[in-house]
Amino acid sequence: MSQGYFITGTDTDIGKTTVGCALLHAFAAQGNKVVGMKPIAAGSENGKWLDVEHLLVASNISVTRQQINPYAFDPPISPHLAAQQAGMEIDLTVIHHAYLELSSKADIVVVEGAGGFLVPINQQQTGADLAKLLNLPVILVVGMRLGCLSHALLTAQAIRAAGLTLAGWVANCDDPQMQVLEQNIASLEQRLDCSLVDILPFDKRIDAQENVKYLDVTKLNCYSIG
Known part of the structure; x- marks a missing residue:
């Protein structure tokens, strides 16, 4: 029986693709057939949607691009506005x-x-409606920067209010100048009431396969594959 996870973040450009690809590599290393999906991509570079490309590379089964990415828009704006511009x-x-x-x-x-x-x-639905429709446990990626505590706690509240399981969270240390980083991570560990499955260091040279060494998928709530 197939299992899945829905990855969301405290903001856009927060490291969701990085975490998604690391998860795919980690599950594939256990002998699983894995695939990444980016249902809606907004923002292309030279005719390519990089999030989609990275997820394709990290997947180990043959599927169509349309299955992985049903909707793709050129401008890097909110999906509903990008769709409106595309008619x-x-x-x-x-x-x-x-x-x-x-x-x-x-x-x-x-x-x-x-x-x-x-x-x-x-016009009527949000990312929460998509997550509810797929009915998947959610992994929250928190960009560790000023303001992240409130953003993370509000997002976790919205996930649970939608009736979904918060399977775990990832601390993405994307601001090398953030003060009291360890204390902020500890504050979220205390308040989010789910497992911290990964702390990604600030290092733009690290690729998804290297990020696997920071990831412990067995800490995910609802984890049952191994």
Whole structure:
């Protein structure tokens, strides 16, 4: 039976893809068939959506790009606005269908959300509605920077209010100048009431496979594959 995780973050450009790829490599190292999914990508570089490219490389089964990434938009703006500019509306049932196709082929599907948890997806729905539809345990990536405590706690509150399981969180140390970093991590460990599964150091040279050494997937709530 396929298992999956939904990755969200305290902001956009917070390290969700980095964490997603590390998870894929970690699960693949256990002998699992894995695939990453980026349902909505906004912001291309030279005609490529880099988050999608990285997830494709980290996956170890053959699937179509359309299955991994049903919606792709050029401007780096909120999904609902990008879709409006393209003259369309994002349909969550399309994403759900693609997810089911992936889950029929893989042991584990890692789904990366767009932006933060409550980012608008269309005129009525947000990223929370997508996570609820897929009904996956959520991994929260926290960018360790000034303001992260409130952002992380509010996001965790929204995840649980949606009726979803917060499977664990990752501290992404993306600000090398952050003061009292260790104390901030300890504060979140005390308050988030879920496992800290990874502390990613600030080092732009580290790739996803190297990040696996910081990751302990057995700490994830709902973890049952090994």
